[in-house]
Amino acid sequence: MNVPDIVVFLGRFHPLVVHLPIGILLLAFLMWSYDFWKKSTAFSQAIAFSLLLGTLGAAASCLIGYMLSLSGGYSDQALNWHMWAGIATTALAAWAYLSFTLKLKSNKNEHIRWASLTLMVIVLSITGHLGGNLTHGSDYLTEYAPIIGERANQLPLPRQVEAAMVYDHIAKPIIQAKCVSCHSDEKKKGGLSMVDAASMMRGGDSGSLFAQPFTENEVLRRIHLSESDEDVMPPKGKTQLTEEEKKILAFWLKHSGAFGLALDSIGNDSINHLAAVYLGLAQGGYDQAQMIALDSVPRATIENLITEGVVIRELVAGSNSYDVRIPSSVGHDKGIELLKKLEPLFENIIWLHLSGLGLKDEELTSVETMDNLVKLRLDNNDLTDEGIKVLSNMKSLEVLNVYGNTLTDSCLVNLSDVKNLKTVYAWKTGITAPRLGKVMLIGAESSIE
Ligand code: HEC
Structure with a gap:
């Protein structure tokens, strides 16, 4: 239906305006209860006045509520109940008003007042509740309630991201947070409810959410x-999806909702990684099965380095493979000196943290000879594309963090040579491409996030 803008504009005041007659009518009821209790008539004029005001306010609310309903997007059934309850409240308020102003035989009048006011308050409460359901969704009130709330039946998180359910653990929380406030059974904007699998399969005015072919998918189009x-x-002005959430939803749509499927059956490295970050789950722990035989390093060498301030941890006892960190607190010059001293350990370093040391391009060259390095943190240094070149020949490198360095997309040419690279953390770098072949560039293209 084509509704004039002014009607929609006025209609949107409905949630604001209704609170006025609600308050006034409740006050009338309270004053009447007081008089009834005390067997007095102290308030009767004030009650009559409040009921008149309340009736007019309720009638006005009905009118602009009707205007709001014309803009559509509410479930017809829920809307009908709310509308008729609102009209009944108005009628009961008017009836109560008349019982205070018309001269009837006093005994009979007392009963009418009693009945009309009590009924009015009951119907008023029902109307308010139904209206709240329309605006917020019917589980709004119970969502955070102990035990009965929806949260109580949420699936517990698995320990490994591979065991996470694509819909329940990953897609559903995004949909709940960013879509269902407008796409529920009560409030079906665009004819679409997203509360469960069946509603999503049914879809909205333009059909199922998972309509094929995937490239013409309506949701995919709209979220991008x-x-x-x-x-x-979500519509402009509402909290938008983050890049990560868009990627997760795109994956979810591509697998037609993936209801009942876990990541290990359909996931790939990049989505697993995103999901792990999103769910706060650890991923890519050091895999003992991949472990290679490494020569041992003299104990004294390690102990010396530790005394000098390097943090060294053996990944698996007896494996001779190490997680090594030069803390940023040692400062730039000492940091460079320590990096040189790591030389006897180079083959044995699997994880290396060189964050915040103020490293410049030429100071990174020794890293190239660390053949077994899997994870490298270079965040918050003074590196440029030039410095990144030394990484191109690294055979084992899988995860690289370059957060907070002045890079550009030109460094991607060199990163594309890193054979096993899977993930690059690229927040605040100047890198804009979201991915590089199979490599996820997490945080790229949005230095704002
Ligand atoms: C603030 C309310 C609001 C939120 C939040 C919202 N939508 Fe919508 N949505 C609408 C309205 C209004 C329409 C109908 C107008 C239109 O088609 O643009 C609509 C229509 C749609 C349609 C078209 C349905 C059809 O079959 O034509 C899709 C698909 C959709 N929304 C998906 C989403 C997704 C996915 C989210 C969450 C990421 C979302 N919406 C969040 C208000 C909202």
């Missing part, structure tokens, strides 16, 4: 529009 676009979802 720019925030100023008329069709973007």
Whole structure:
């Protein structure tokens, strides 16, 4: 239906305006209860006045509520109940008002007042509750309630990201947070409810959410529009999806909702990684099965380095493989000196943290000879694309963190040579491409996030 803007504009005042007659009518009821209790008539004029005001306010609320309903998007059934309850409240308020102003035989009048006011308060409460359901969804009140709340039946998180359920653990929380406030059974904007699998399969005005072919998917199209676009979802002005959430939803859509499927059956490295970050689960722990035989390093060498301030941890006891960190607190010059002193250990370093040392391009060259290095943190240094070149020949490197260095997309040419690279943390770098072949560039393209 084509509704004039002014009608929609006025309609949107409904949630604001209704509170006025609600308060006034409740006050009338309280004053009447007081008089009834004390067998007095102290308030009767004030009650009549409040009921008149309340009736007019309720009638006005009905009118603009009707205008709001014309803008559509509410479930017809829930809307009908709320509307008729609102009209009944108005009628009961008017009836109560008349019982205070018309001269009837006093005994009979007392009963009418009693009945009309009590009924009015009951119906008023029901109307308010139904209206709240329309605006917030019917589980709004119970969501955080102990035991009965929806949260109580949420699936517990698995320990390994591979065991996470694609829909229940990963997609559903995003949909709950960013979509269902407008796409529920009560409030079906665009005819679409996203509360469960069946509703999503049914879809909205333009059909199922998982309509094929995937590239023409309506949800996929809408979530990737720019925030100023008329069709973007969530609509402009609402909290938008983050890049990570978009990627997760795209994956979820591609697998037609993946209901009942866990990541280990359909996941790939990049989505597993995103999901692990999103769920706060550890991923890519040191895999003992992959462990290679490494020569041992003299104990004294390690102990010396530790005394000098290097943090060294053996990954698996007796494996001769180490997680090594030069803390940023040692400062730039000492940091460089320590990095040189790591030389006898180079083959044995699997994880290396060189964050915040103020490293410059030429100071990174020794890293190249660390053949077994799997994870490298270089965040918050003074590196440029030039410095990143030394990494191109690293055979084992899988995870690289370059957060907070002045890089550009040109360094991707060199990163694409890193054979086993899977993930690059690229927040605040200047890198804009979201991915590089199979490599996820997490945080790229949005230095704002
Ligand atoms: C603030 C309310 C609001 C939120 C939040 C919201 N939508 Fe919508 N959505 C609408 C409205 C209104 C329409 C109908 C107008 C239109 O088609 O643009 C709609 C329509 C749609 C449609 C088209 C349905 C069809 O079949 O034509 C899709 C798909 C959709 N939304 C998906 C989403 C997704 C996915 C999210 C969460 C990421 C979301 N929406 C969040 C208000 C919202």
